[in-house]
Amino acid sequence: MIQTDILIIGAGPCGLFTVFEAGLLKLKCHLIDALPQAGGQCAEIYPKKPIFDIPAYPEILAGDLVDRLMEQAAPFKPGFTLGERAESIVKDDEGQFILTTNRGTKHRAPIIAIAGGLGCFEPRKPPVERLSEYEDHGVEYIIKDPEFYRGKKVVISGGGDSALDWTNFLADGVASEVTLVHRREGFRGHPDSVQKVLDLAAAGRIRLLTNGEVVGVQGEGHLDALTVKHKTEGEIQLATDHWIPLFGLSPKLGPIADWNLNITKNAIEVDTLDYSTNVEGIYAIGDINTYPGKLKLILCGFHEATLMVQSAFKRIYPDKNLVLKYTTVNGVNGF
Amino acid sequence: MSTIHVTIIDREGISHVLEAPTDMNMNVMELCKSAELPVEGTCGGMAMCASCHCYVEEEAPGTLPEKSDDEEDMLDEAFHVEDNSRLGCQLQLKDDMEGLVIRLAPVG
Numbered sequence: 001m002i003q004t005d006i007l008i009i010g011a012g013p014c015g016l017f018t019v020f021e022a023g024l025l026k027l028k029c030h031l032i033d034a035l036p037q038a039g040g041q042c043a044e045i046y047p048k049k050p051i052f053d054i055p056a057y058p059e060i061l062a063g064d065l066v067d068r069l070m071e072q073a074a075p076f077k078p079g080f081t082l083g084e085r086a087e088s089i090v091k092d093d094e095g096q097f098i099l100t101t102n103r104g105t106k107h108r109a110p111i112i113a114i115a116g117g118l119g120c121f122e123p124r125k126p127p128v129e130r131l132s133e134y135e136d137h138g139v140e141y142i143i144k145d146p147e148f149y150r151g152k153k154v155v156i157s158g159g160g161d162s163a164l165d166w167t168n169f170l171a172d173g174v175a176s177e178v179t180l181v182h183r184r185e186g187f188r189g190h191p192d193s194v195q196k197v198l199d200l201a202a203a204g205r206i207r208l209l210t211n212g213e214v215v216g217v218q219g220e221g222h223l224d225a226l227t228v229k230h231k232t233e234g235e236i237q238l239a240t241d242h243w244i245p246l247f248g249l250s251p252k253l254g255p256i257a258d259w260n261l262n263i264t265k266n267a268i269e270v271d272t273l274d275y276s277t278n279v280e281g282i283y284a285i286g287d288i289n290t291y292p293g294k295l296k297l298i299l300c301g302f303h304e305a306t307l308m309v310q311s312a313f314k315r316i317y318p319d320k321n322l323v324l325k326y327t328t329v330n331g332v333n334g335f
Numbered sequence: 336m337s338t339i340h341v342t343i344i345d346r347e348g349i350s351h352v353l354e355a356p357t358d359m360n361m362n363v364m365e366l367c368k369s370a371e372l373p374v375e376g377t378c379g380g381m382a383m384c385a386s387c388h389c390y391v392e393e394e395a396p397g398t399l400p401e402k403s404d405d406e407e408d409m410l411d412e413a414f415h416v417e418d419n420s421r422l423g424c425q426l427q428l429k430d431d432m433e434g435l436v437i438r439l440a441p442v443g
Contacts, residue, residue: 045383118377127414127443159411183416188408248412250384251377296379 002079004030006312007099007109009086009256012040014286014301015115016069016078022309023076023334024327027316030079030107032086032099034120034254039066041117044249053299065298075334081105085120087255097281111312114268114277114284115305118251126157126245128217138223139243146174153177155226155238157214158246159184164193166244171206179207179238181214181228212236214243256288264290274311275304281315283308337430343372344392344438355428363389363423363437374439380424382406385413386442387423393436399426414443 006022008015011033019029035044039062042051047063054060060068084101089112092098099107123141125131131139143149143166154175156167159182171178180197187194201208209228215235216227226243228236253266262269262278267290270276275283285308286301294300313322341355341363355366364387367374375386382405391399399421402410406425410416420440426432 041378045378046381049381124412124414125443127441160408183411184407186407188404188411247414250386 001098002030002081002105002107004028004079004107004109005316006030006111006113006309007032007097007107008113008115009033009099010040010115010117010286010288011035011038011080011082012115012117012286013042013065013069013298014117014305015040015113016066016073017302018113018115018285018305018309019073019076019078020069021306022312023073024325024332025309025313025322027309027313028078028335029076030081030109032081032084032101032107034083034085034122036083038070038080038082039063042066044121051298053297055299075332077335081107085254089259095281110281110316112282113305113308113312114256114282114288115286115301116253116256116284116288117286119256119266119288120252120254121249122252122254123245124247124250126214126247128215131217134217134219134223134243137221138219138241139217139245141245143244146170149175149242151176152241153179153239154242154244155179155181155214155240156244156246157181158248159187159189160246160248161189161193163246164189164197166246167206168193168196168200171200177207177240178205179209179240181209181212183211183213185210209236214245217243267294275308276311283312339395339428339430339433339435341366341428341432342393342434342436343367343370344436345372346439346441355432357428357430357432361428363387363421363426363428363435365424366428367423367439372439373442374423376424378424382409382422382425385409385422388413388415388440389421389423390417390438390440391419391421391435392438393434395432395435399432399435413440415441 005027006029008031011031022029042062043066050059084103087102089097089099096110167180200206211231212228214226215229218225226238268284270284270289272291275285285304287296337357338354343351364376377386378384406422
C-alpha cells in the first residue's frame, strides 16, 4: 500500500505543479496516470507544440514545460504510479481514501486531487458492429506482447507510426501473415517506416490494402474473419486470427464518473473557494473541473492547485495554523 | 464588425443558422462551441483529436482552405470519414464563406 498526503490523479502540468505547492507546505504527493509517462496532454499529444501563455515564457514547447515542472517538483520527491488507471475509491475506518488502480495497485491518502485533464487516454475504437464481443477474443487495441501473435494471421488497421511500426515488426518472422488496411493511399508516419512497409508489400511479404476500411467482424466466440470495404473493389473478406485497430488515443472521463461526484458536461463541479468537490476530501483542479467563468488554461490550473493545497492542509491538520511563506525568503526545502 | 451566416446541421439533423464574426480569428469548431452545439474541440484546435470532424455539405462561394498534412493525418484516425470530411478547427471563418453549410459527423 502506497501512503501519501495528497493523491493526485493525473500527472499533467496541473498535477505536477500541485506537488511543488504541496511540498512547500510539507505535504507529500503521489501521482497516478493512465499514460506511461508524466506530462499529460502536453507530453502525449503535443510535446513539440509551442505554448505562448505561460507567464514569463514568451514561448515554451509543451514537452519542455513538462520537463521544467518535473524539475520544480523533484525536491519534494513525488511518487508515481504510471500506466495505470485510477479505478475505485473507498474510505477506510480512519477516514482515509483507499484508491485502487485497474492493475490492483493500492494507494492510501486523506486527500485526493483529481487533475485528470480531459480524462484517461484510451484507444479509439472503430464504429464496427459487435466489435466489443471480440475484444480480447481476437481484437486488441494495444500490442502488449508481440510474441502473442507468433504464427498467427494478423490484420492491422491505421496509417500512423504505430500501425506502420507494428506491421514491420510482426512481418519480420513473428506473425504468419500480416495485412495492413488503411483508409487512403498515403501514409503519414516516419518516411523510413513507410518505405519499409511499401517494400514488404512489393516483395509479397505483407498484404497492403489501401483505400479500404474494416466494416465488419465475424467468428464464433473468436474472431476468424473481417469484412473490408474497398473504394473500388467493394467488399473483401479477410480470414484472420487477430485484428489490431491502431487509431490513436482519445480521452474519456473513465471510472471517475462513478465516484458520486457532481458532473456537468464531462467536468467535475467545484467550489471556487478551494476547488473542493461535493465529496469531502476530494478536490478537482485544471481542465477536468468546472465552475462559473471556468477557463481551460494551464495558467488557471496552476492557480487552482495553489489554493487547493492550502485547503487540503487545513483538512489534514485542522489545528495547525498556516502562514504563507515566500520561496524568495525561505528557499525551497525539499524532503 | 463583419459577420457571415453559417449553417450547422447537428447530429439530430436540426439546422442552426449561426451569425459568425469574421474578424475574431474564429474557426468552425469554435463557432459551434460558442453556440453550445455538441462539439468537444478536445485538443483546442490543433488538428489533433478529430472531435470537431464535420462534413462540408455546401461550399460557400469562396473556396475553403486546402487540407494540411496535419488535418489529413488526423482524419486518418477518425471514423465515418467521407470525401467532404474536414476538421472544423481548420476552417477559419472568412468573409467569403457566407452560406457555408456544415454537418457534424457522428461522435467516435
